[in-house]
Amino acid sequence: MSVHTLYGIPLSLYTGKARSYLIKNGLPYREVTPATTHFAQVVLPRAKLWTIPTLETPEGLVIRDGAAIVEHFESRAGHPALPTGPRQRIVHRLLDVVGMEGLLRPAMHYRWNFPDENDSFLLHHFSALTPPGMDSAEVAAGGMGRMRQAAVAFGVVPEAFEGIEARYLALLAVLDRHFAELPYLLGGRPGLGDFSLIAPLYGHLGRDPKPLSLMQSKAVHVFRWVERMNRPEPDVGEFVTNGEPMTPGAFVADDEIPDTLVAVLRQLAVDFVPETLAAADCINEWLEANADLPTGTPLERGVGQASFEVEGEKLGAMAQPYRFFLLARAQAEFDALAPEDRARVEEVLDDCHLLPVLSARLHREIGRDDNREVWL
């Protein structure tokens, strides 16, 4: 059977999305560190940027970026990770953005600000990124230092710690109530939002010693979902009704969004909405100042600092165009709906406090060219 190679490491946030997608869709793969000669000499020149996950197919095709890896398989299989109803599709697409960008603060805080609990664990994993012939202690120290700085760029500064922890604990509580009722976000099968949220909730928050113990002690149903998302079988053994095991495989009927998920979305919206609106303004200003960028220019990771208020607290975080690359997919899907479907979607997003992000749009579109996200 043909086997894909997934370049990544266990603690990488973004690799968690591609890995879980491959596992849950029965796609054979082996995971390999990018610190190999083959990666440097053959894969990287085609990937164009050193980021993980990067996938190499049995035919030698190289796909860099988790969203592109998922889309590669989704487009061939008729989009099994997207329900057919417009409400559920757009909720999954918004959760795709939240998973990639909306939980970076708790993910980075619980990794980098608890050195006694986490550092020896992190050191082991960062050492696995050592290219042949280099000193692993030096490579690990360099990588860990860069990531500590990245945490600050995402807004993880001492004044923000208390709010980050309070919001994360509130999120764990509502997610725990949801996963006590349903095995996945929208029923008996994982969708795009599950594959994206698992990235922070496995790679960092469901695996590093400090946040793992928090999840295990405070949110056992969330912990079980994290396990489930990394197992090939449905793993829904605890869902039994009148002595009968659950039959997995279907999304919730009638395009419904369960109340327990509405509660989760409201909690996520608390900082996702103000940050997204502020990031759009910041990037649009930058686009205005850089109006002469040629088509095809690769995206910057961040273009300035977005400032916003969350529950009365001022926060700042790097404004990342990639957020809008993914968000544009939800917006395009919304724009293409018939007016009555649009109204149904607006009603549910309003209830979830997420409606404003549908109009957070950049003045310039983003596409992909040769494994890179680029300005069109």
Ligand SMILES: N[C@@H](CCC(=O)N[C@@H](CS)C(=O)NCC(=O)O)C(=O)O
């Ligand atoms: N948009 C990319 C982001 C991937 C990413 O940033 N991965 C991190 C590791 S979890 C990385 O490779 N960082 C190295 C860098 O940006 O230089 C994706 O979704 O795959």
